[in-house]
Amino acid sequence: MGHRWGMVIDEDRCTGCEACVVACHAENNIATVGDKEAARGRAKHWMRIERYYEGDFPEIKVRFRPVLCQQCDAAPCEPVCPTYASYHNPEGLNAQIYNRCIGTRYCGNACPYTVRFFNFFNPVWDKPLNLQLNPDVSERSVGIMEKCTFCIERIKAAEIRAAAEKRALKDGEFNPACVQSCPTEAMVFGDLNDPESRVSRLSRSDRGTKLLAELGTAPKVTYLKRGAWHNGQNA
Amino acid sequence: MDKTPEQINQDLLRPIYHASWRFYASVAVLASLVLAAFYAWGYQMYYGLGVSGLNRPVYWAFYITNFVFWIGISHAGTLISAILRVSNATWRRPVTRCAEAITVFSLSIAAMFPLIHLGRPWLFFWLIPYPSERGIWPQFRSPLLWDFFAINTYLTGSVIFLLLPSFPDFALIRDRSNGWRKKIYRIVSLGWRGEPKQWHRLEMAMRIMAVAIIPVAVSVHTIVSWDFAMAPVPGWHSTIFGPYFVAGAIFSGIAALIIAMALLRKLLHLEEYLKPLHFDNLGKLLLVMSLLWFYFVFAERLTTWYGNFPSEMSVFWSTQSGRFSPLFWAMVFCNFIIPAPILAIKNLRSKIGWTVTAAVPIIIGMWLERFLIIVPALSHKYLPYAYGTYRPTWVEITITVGTFAGMGLLYLIFSRVFPIISIWELKLGMQRKAEAAAELASQEAAAEQP
Numbered sequence: 001m002g003h004r005w006g007m008v009i010d011e012d013r014c015t016g017c018e019a020c021v022v023a024c025h026a027e028n029n030i031a032t033v034g035d036k037e038a039a040r041g042r043a044k045h046w047m048r049i050e051r052y053y054e055g056d057f058p059e060i061k062v063r064f065r066p067v068l069c070q071q072c073d074a075a076p077c078e079p080v081c082p083t084y085a086s087y088h089n090p091e092g093l094n095a096q097i098y099n100r101c102i103g104t105r106y107c108g109n110a111c112p113y114t115v116r117f118f119n120f121f122n123p124v125w126d127k128p129l130n131l132q133l134n135p136d137v138s139e140r141s142v143g144i145m146e147k148c149t150f151c152i153e154r155i156k157a158a159e160i161r162a163a164a165e166k167r168a169l170k171d172g173e174f175n176p177a178c179v180q181s182c183p184t185e186a187m188v189f190g191d192l193n194d195p196e197s198r199v200s201r202l203s204r205s206d207r208g209t210k211l212l213a214e215l216g217t218a219p220k221v222t223y224l225k226r227g228a229w230h231n232g233q234n235a
Numbered sequence: 236m237d238k239t240p241e242q243i244n245q246d247l248l249r250p251i252y253h254a255s256w257r258f259y260a261s262v263a264v265l266a267s268l269v270l271a272a273f274y275a276w277g278y279q280m281y282y283g284l285g286v287s288g289l290n291r292p293v294y295w296a297f298y299i300t301n302f303v304f305w306i307g308i309s310h311a312g313t314l315i316s317a318i319l320r321v322s323n324a325t326w327r328r329p330v331t332r333c334a335e336a337i338t339v340f341s342l343s344i345a346a347m348f349p350l351i352h353l354g355r356p357w358l359f360f361w362l363i364p365y366p367s368e369r370g371i372w373p374q375f376r377s378p379l380l381w382d383f384f385a386i387n388t389y390l391t392g393s394v395i396f397l398l399l400p401s402f403p404d405f406a407l408i409r410d411r412s413n414g415w416r417k418k419i420y421r422i423v424s425l426g427w428r429g430e431p432k433q434w435h436r437l438e439m440a441m442r443i444m445a446v447a448i449i450p451v452a453v454s455v456h457t458i459v460s461w462d463f464a465m466a467p468v469p470g471w472h473s474t475i476f477g478p479y480f481v482a483g484a485i486f487s488g489i490a491a492l493i494i495a496m497a498l499l500r501k502l503l504h505l506e507e508y509l510k511p512l513h514f515d516n517l518g519k520l521l522l523v524m525s526l527l528w529f530y531f532v533f534a535e536r537l538t539t540w541y542g543n544f545p546s547e548m549s550v551f552w553s554t555q556s557g558r559f560s561p562l563f564w565a566m567v568f569c570n571f572i573i574p575a576p577i578l579a580i581k582n583l584r585s586k587i588g589w590t591v592t593a594a595v596p597i598i599i600g601m602w603l604e605r606f607l608i609i610v611p612a613l614s615h616k617y618l619p620y621a622y623g624t625y626r627p628t629w630v631e632i633t634i635t636v637g638t639f640a641g642m643g644l645l646y647l648i649f650s651r652v653f654p655i656i657s658i659w660e661l662k663l664g665m666q667r668k669a670e671a672a673a674e675l676a677s678q679e680a681a682a683e684q685p
Contacts, residue, residue, distance in 0.1 A: 037285070040290050041291050041624075042285065043291075050618065067620075076467050079374065079376040080377050080378065080466060081374055082373050082380045083362065083374065084373070084374045100371070102354065102359065102361055104352075104353060104379055105289075105294035105352075106377070106378075106466070108292070109292075109466055109613060112467055112616060112618075113618065113621075118284070118289075118294060118354065119283070119354070120283055121282065142284075142355075143283060143284060143354025143355040212617055212618075
């Protein structure tokens with residue numbers, strides 16, 4: 001059986017430190033657009049921390065929700081692309097073929113999570129960020145869409161390594177940049193097709209919800225909230 | 236009072252042979268606006284779409300508004316002309332060709348916007364299912380691809396629909412001209428000699444085209460509406476969109492036709508041909524469409540409000556009382572409150588000035604409607620954290636102004652190359668009328684005999 005990559009994010013553990021956002025930028029060669037462009041709504045963060053407030057002053061609570069591509073099983077972004085640039089890859093990821101994209105931005109409109117990003121200009125990096133580009137990830141030119149890939153370059157590298165060593169992938173053997181960098185281990189990544197993997201067990205938790213589940217997009221990211229982490233019985 | 240065929244020829248062919256300085260002045264002004272729009276487009280292609288006001292989440296705005304708007308205007312012509320032909324409305328004869336020309340030009344303009352709005356417009360041909368060495372086909376599940384086929388079908392159909400009944404008139408110009416003009420019109424009249432066989436074929440072809448073009452026109456705007464309705468965006472995902480868009484398209488189309496006819500009447504001195512009767516009849520159609528439009532808007536708004544889905548309500552309130560509400564209420568004024576009373580009162584409707592007064596706000600209102608369908612919905616998608624807004628830049632405004640100028644320019648040139656009123660159809664109508672009168676007279680004479 002093939003892999004089906006998924007993620008679990010524990011909102012109760014998230015401190016909103018944005019280490020995942022920075023790691024994502026570094027790993028995926030995401031251009032920094034500058035303050036003026038960001039103010040116009042052109043910032044590109046494949047991973048973002050949404051901040052919400054609960055309750056009224058003075059009993060106010062800040063909640064953080066890391067939002068990235070939910071890698072939907074029934075993704076609204078895929079069928080609307082006229083050129084197959086956004087497609088469902090064999091491992092269930094919502095892949096974006098940059099070379100095939102002509103920039104209709106229809107996928108960006110159809111996505112209910114607003115996690116698809118358009119390159120309004122050619123990418124530029126503030127110095128010295130231009131010296132730390134990841135050679136495993138292609139740069140994206142002006143006029144095309146880009147999005148979270150679950151760090152597909154890491155997935156492929158791990159799969160190739162495992163195949164070369166003639167063994168199966170181990171659970172937790174590799175992680176996307178955001179998961180790897182999270183200081184509170186709020187995120188868990190793994191194979192949902194393996195019922196014993198950590199991500200599978202956690203995604204079956206009573207505390208689990210899917211973001212905008214009512215839209216029928218069948219996301220592969222599960223959010224956990226309210227309650228203790230690993231209270232002995234969890235999942 | 237009826238004109239002789241020769242007088243008709245002279246009146247209607249005059250613009251082909253003579254142009255005043257006003258014509259050249261208007262061409263110069265409009266052409267410079269069109270050039271400005273092309274400059275803006277080139278600027279955008281060079282630097283990237285970032286020079287427009289688009290952003291995340293508002294990925295579509297002015298360009299798609301213009302696209303839907305001009306597709307709507309294109310319903311003026313071919314559809315109205317086809318319906319009038321099929322229903323055999325005799326008053327249609329002076330109206331059909333100016334209507335059909337609006338379709339061809341506005342559709343050509345509309346078809347440019349999906350290219351203008353592309354991130355990489357030079358790769359637009361990837362929408363075409365051509366056999367490539369990579370064996371990749373376009374995504375047939377995408378409404379944008381349906382759009383591509385629908386627009387091409389409609390454009391092809393309406394060009395044929397415009398050209399078919401033009402051949403006898405081209406032949407007339409050919410026979411009355413000499414020099415370079417004769418050479419050109421000899422080629423474009425495709426050997427029309429007015430033989431009975433040719434007339435028969437023309438009539439058959441027009442009958443088939445008139446019936447065939449109606450479902451095409453309806454489907455085109457339905458598919459345009461599905462660009463929105465197929466996406467799970469609050470405020471877009473609605474079954475009403477197909478008929479709503481078609482009705483709105485016909486509505487704005489008739490308004491555009493009335494304005495174009497009033498201008499032609501004034502500029503080309505066609506007072507004897509485009510009479511108050513035509514404006515009165517089109518005004519009645521416009522009134523019906525205004526009422527229908529209001530009904531659709533009311534039905535759409537009421538179901539949204541009653542359903543009370545949180546994501547849809549944020550879009551709803553942004554147009555009713557929020558940021559976009561001035562535009563929304565301006566639209567209601569332009570599309571219903573101003574035109575409906577004018578068109579409902581017979582004394583006003585039968586005066587050309589008043590009909591035009593009702594038609595102009597409708598053009599503005601329908602443009603606003605398209606904008607209000609697109610931008611508020613995209614600004615308020617599901618997650619409040621990702622809400623946004625939109626403000627156009629000079630690039631988008633220049634291109635928008637340029638398309639209106641382009642429409643005027645194409646129409647102006649058209650009226651100098653084509654007889655803007657179908658001469659042979661007008662004569663045929665007069666002949667039929669005379670025959671009917673003679674028939675009636677002979678019947679009366681027979682009845683009077685003891």
